[in-house]
Amino acid sequence: MPFVxxxxxxxxxxxxxxxxxxHAMRSNPSAEIAEAPLSEAERRHAAALMRVNHVGEICAQxxxxxxxxxxxxxxxxxxxxxxxxxxxxxxxxxxxxIRELDGRPSLLNPLWYAGAFTMGSAAGxxxxxxxxxxxxxxxxxxxxxxxxxxxxxxxHDDRTRALVDAMREDExxxxxxxxxxxxxxxxxxVKLAMRIAAKVMTTVAYRV
Ligand SMILES: [Fe+2]
Ligand SMILES: [Fe+2]
Numbered sequence: 001m002p003f004v005x006x007x008x009x010x011x012x013x014x015x016x017x018x019x020x021x022x023h024a025m026r027s028n029p030s031a032e033i034a035e036a037p038l039s040e041a042e043r044r045h046a047a048a049l050m051r052v053n054h055v056g057e058i059c060a061q062x063x064x065x066x067x068x069x070x071x072x073x074x075x076x077x078x079x080x081x082x083x084x085x086x087x088x089x090x091x092x093x094x095x096x097x098i099r100e101l102d103g104r105p106s107l108l109n110p111l112w113y114a115g116a117f118t119m120g121s122a123a124g125x126x127x128x129x130x131x132x133x134x135x136x137x138x139x140x141x142x143x144x145x146x147x148x149x150x151x152x153x154x155x156h157d158d159r160t161r162a163l164v165d166a167m168r169e170d171e172x173x174x175x176x177x178x179x180x181x182x183x184x185x186x187x188x189x190v191k192l193a194m195r196i197a198a199k200v201m202t203t204v205a206y207r208v
Contacts, residue, residue, distance in 0.1 A: 003069075010065045014117075017061040017091060018110050024092035025085055029166035030159040035100070042154040047103025048206045049149050050160060053167070054094040055106045055205040056142055059116035060087040063138060066120030072128060076181045080135075083174045090167045097163055106205045119197075132183035137191055139175035141198055143168055 016022050038046065064084035071077040098105055106112065123134035146168040153160055186194075 006069060010069055013061065013065060013088075014113065017058055017088075018113050020095055020105065022088050022091050022095075024089040026089050028093050028096065028163075030093070030097070030162040033159045033162050036154070036156045036158055038101075038154060038157060042157065043101050044103070046153055046157050046160050047098055047101035049153060050094050050097045050101065050163075051103055051106055052202045052205045053146070053149065053164065054091065054098060055109065055112050055201060056145070057087060057091040057094055058106075058109050058112050059201070060084075060138075060142070061091060062113045062116035063120040063135060066117055066124050067131060067135060070121075070124035070128075070131060073181075076128065076132075079177050079181065083177055086170050086174070090170065093163050093167070097160055100159070107208055108204065112201065112205070129182055129184040130186075132178045132181050133186045136175050136178035136183040137186050137194060139171045139178060141194065143171045143175065145198070145202070146171065 013022075061084070064080060064087055067080045068077060068084060071080055095105060120131075120134065124131045146164050149164050150161060150168075153164065
């Protein structure tokens, strides 16, 4: 597909991500799981954690879009597009769970998107190896982050937990894909900077 067509398609995806009109390709992993009785505080807490995850998925859309546009190798691009589709599932699932919990997505989503796209494009400008390195490290941190959420979520909130668990499994796969495609290892200060940026994002998104 020519670059301009791909760019238009990715722009369309960006608008859909931020506007919340994406489509899931796979069925929702929590579909068959009964809703647990949650207290008001538990419900609010779970909704806030899912808002954080949803912001993470907005950022994933932005990163993968940058990737799909800049990846030079067609084989790599295909695998990245597959991962991007799975990220779109995550986006849809987490938005649905926020609604079920009577929460709302982050008001700052366009800002998160723009920030992630800027960082992803900067990494993309450095070439495939560094682009993939950035992606692999992002996936690693998201994976850790989702593990943390499994500890913090109400123990009996099986529906939310099923989603977080399924997402975590995908993120591990995405990290392996990026590594297999030849990701470099990021320097420690860059990883630290990414952790600090993620900390800011998760702290703000928990509330707003
Ligand atoms: Fe994801
Ligand atoms: Fe991922």
